[in-house]
Amino acid sequence: MKKNIAAIMIAFACLGALSACGQQQFNGTFSNGYTGAKISFSLSADKKTIKDLTFTGYWRCGGSTEQITAGPEKKIEVKDGVIQAVITEPENGGASAFRFNINGNLKGKSASGTFRMSITGLSCDTYLLKWTARSK
Secondary structure (H helix, E strand, C coil): CHHHHHHHHHHHHHHHCHHHHCCEEEEEEECCCCCCCEEEEEECCCCCEEEEEEEEEEEEECCEEEEEEECCCCCEEEECCEEEEEEEECCCCHHHCEEEEEEEEEECCEEEEEEEEEEHHHCEECCCEEEEEEEC
């Protein structure tokens, strides 16, 4: 019974704080593009995958500027601290699918790289953005 209570307490701690489970939450900004844009993601405890990648900012879409918060649902592989992925969602979505291109390097509590999000058929694009992020 004591083991079950301990397991339940650990599970609740993990729900409340990513670091309790060994995951790292990264939050960052961009050095180019529209002011105020942000990027965030969670790095798994084994440092092999990123999930919940989220871009919050502006992009050009059909000739105008629009604010958007978006990111891929799919997890992103990290290999030896290197992020390199192109994700299309939905995979067979054609010209109206989101295309996410993320590249970067993770080192301890710091990360940096490039990000681009687009929908070709709608002429929507963030263009290539340079990001830096840190975890606590």
